[in-house]
Amino acid sequence: MSSQVAEVNLKKLRPYGDIMDDGTVQLAFTLPVEASPEAREAAVLLTQKMGFEQIKVATMEKAADGFSFFVIYARLKHTVDFTQIKVLKVDAPKRARDDIDEIIKTQIGRKLIVLGACTGYDAHTVGIDAIMNMKGFAGDYGLERYQWLDARNLGAQVQSEELLKMAVEVKADAVLISKVVSQHNIHIKDMKELIQWAEKMGLKDQLIFVAGGPRVTHPMALECGFDAGFSVGTKPSDVASYIVEEFLRRQTKRELQAQAELAKKSKKGDVS
C-alpha cells in the first residue's frame, strides 16, 4: 500500500497539504491600499516574489478604508535539505521532579538557590510565574515545589543591577529572567544589559543565566551571553533539568581542576 503514496524526500523538504510534496502554504496579510482589483493583483505579485506559484486568493476583505486583508493559498517553489539541519539545543536530559530532587540531594547535598524575575520595565509575569510558582504550568509543578530548590520569584520590573545584587546576597546558583515585551527588541537590550552587569560584577561565570519568553530562543540567548534560553511551552521541569545538569557539569569541572591542581602540587612535593 505504501507505494501508493510518495515517501517524504528529506533532501528536498517542502510543506505538505494533502498530497506529498505539494508545497501548500496558507498566508494572511494586510496591504495598506483600498480593496480593489489592483490590490488583489499586488497581493498575487508579492506572493510570487516570496517564491510561490499556483497562487489562489481565498479572500480579499476590506479591513478598513484604505486597507485590504488577504488570505492566500499557494505552493512553495523552494525546498530545504532536512538532513543538513543542525540546531543548537539546550543540552540536558529531561528529568522528572523527583529525580531532580534526588540528584541534588545525593550529588550536591544542599539546596540550589534560584532567583526568577521579569527584568527592565517588563511587567508581564505570566512566564516567570508559570515556571517559578508552586502551581506550575500544564500540570508540571513550578520550581517552588521542588524540595531541593530554593526558588524565589521576585516578580515584575526588577532592574538588572538589583537582581544581581540580590543574587550575591542570597548566594544564588542560577538566575532566571523572563522577557515578554519585545517591541523595538527591548527584550534583547535588557538581556544584554543583565550580562554586562554580571561581567562588571564578576558574576558571569559564578551563576547559571537562563532566559525565557515568547521571543527568546536558545541560540539567541547564547548570543546575548546567557547559558540557556527557553521559549513558549517550556515546562518548569525542563528548566530544572537544565539547571541541575549545568550545575553538575560545572561542579565536575571544578573538581577535575582541583585534582589537577593537587596533582601538580604533589609532583613538586610541596603538599604538607
Place this chain on the structure above:
Amino acid sequence: MAHLQLDQVLVKQCRDLAQEIAKPVEKLIDSHTTVAIERATLRLIGVEGATQSNSQWVPQVNLIVEELRREGVLGRGVLHWFVNGMIQTHLSATELAEATALNKIRLTTFSQAPAQEIQEKSYALCQAARTHLVAQREIRDGLRASLKDKFDPQGKSGPILYVIVATGNIFEDVIQAKAAVQAGADAIAVIRSTAQSLLDFIPHGATTEGFGGTYATQENFRIMRRALDEEGHRIGRYIRLTNYCSGLCMPEIAALGAMERLDFLLNDAMYGILFRDINMKRTLIDQHFSRKIIALSRIVIHTGEDNYLTTADAVENGHQVLASQFINECFARHAGMTEDLMGLGHAQEMDPEHPDVFLLEIARAQMTRGIFPDAPIKFMPPTRFKCGDIFYSHLMDAMFNFVGVLTGQTIQLLGMPTEAMHTPLLQDRWMSIKNARYIFNGAKSLGQEIEFKAGGVIENWAAKVLNETHTHLGMIQSKGLFKAIQEKAFAEVSRTETGGKGHDGVVVRDPQYLNPFFEIL
C-alpha cells in the same frame, strides 16, 4: 438576560462586610494627601506646562510640588503656597508655574496673605476648574445624544465592543483606531507604555515611541479624542475613549481624562498594589481623589479584578474576584460614584481543558451580572491559556464572546487571536471584531430564553463561589485589608503596608490643609 437564583441574604452580608473592610481605610484616606493629588490639583487649575531640564521635559507640577515636599510644607496643600504666590506676584497660574519651575521664584519665601484671602481665591480657582469639567462633560453628553450610542450600563442592548491599540506612536494609533471603528468597535483603549504606571510624572506632548503601548499624555489624549470624534461623526456612532488611571500618577490622569473628555478610565488601587508593587496607602489615597474627579465627570471606571485570575487559578479563585469587587464598590461609593459608573472587571480565564469549563464560566459571569445589576460590568478575554496557535485562540475568543452575550455583560474587551504573540495588528483586530459581531448578533436574545436548572451545575457553582466570597470577606474583615493583602488574600501576591513604590509621596494633612476640590468635586 438569563436569570440565576442567588442567596440575596448572603449578597447583602457580603456588602456589609465590604463596608466594614473599607471603613478604616477611608479614615486613613481622609487624613492624608499625596504628591500626586497635589499635582492633580495644580493641573485642574490649569498648570499644564513642562520645563526642559537636562534635555528632558519635566512637568511644572512636579517641580513645584517636589520643592514643597522637600521643604516639608506640603501638608498645608499646594494651593496654600501657590495661591499665596499668585496674590503676592499678581501672576496668573500659568505664569507663576513657569516662574517657579525656572527657579525664578520660591513659593515659601513670600510673606503670607491673610488666610481668608488665600482661601477665597483658592475656592474661586477650584470653582472655575469645576465649571470647566462640567462644561466638558456636557459637550461629551451632547455628542453622545446627537450620535447613535448603544451603551447601556445594565447591558440590556448587548455588550459593547472594546478593543485596544498599542503601537507606541499616537499617530499610528489613530490609524489603527479609525480602522477598528470602521470594522465595528464601540470603544478604543490606548494601552500605555509598559513602564508608565511606575513613572512619578506624566510625560509631556505628543509621543511616537513606547514599549508595548503609547504614553498617556494630555496631548495624546487630545489627538485620539479628536480622531474618534471625527470618525464617530463620519459614521454616525459615538466612540468611547479609554485610558489608564492607575499607577503613581493616578489622580493626575483622572484630571487629564476629565478635561479631555475620556469616557472610560481603568482605575483600581488594588491592581497597582498587587501587580505593580505600588505602596498600598499611596495608591488608595490617590484613588479616592481620582474617583471624586471621575464621579463629577461621570466617567466609567474599569476595575482590574480580572488580573487575579492570571496569577491565581481561575477555577479555584472566583471568590477573590467577587470579594474585591464588593470592596471596590465601597471605595467608589465613598468617592461619590454611582453604580452606573462602576465597570467592575472580571475575566474568562479558566483552563480551557477543564471539564464543563463553560458551565463554570457562565455561572461566574451570570452571577457577576446578577449581583451588580446596575453596574457596567467589564468582561476580559482569555489570556493565560492563549498560545501561538492563533486558530485555537480565535475559537477561545468566540466562546468567550458567546458567554459574554449570553450573560448580559456590558463591556466586552475583545480577545485577539495573536494575544500570546504581539500587540494587535490591524488584521487581528478586524478578525476579532468580525467574530464578536457574528456572535453578539446571532445570540442576541438567547439569554432571555434561558432559565438555569435549580440545583444544577451552574446554580451550584455560583452558590459555591458566593459562599467562598462570604468566608473570604469575613477573613479580610477580621484581619484588616492591609494585613490580608500581606497574607496573599488576592492573586497569591503579598504586599506590605510600608513596602512598594511611592510611599515617600504620602503626606499627613496639616489641620489647616487647603484643597477646596475635596468639597466641591
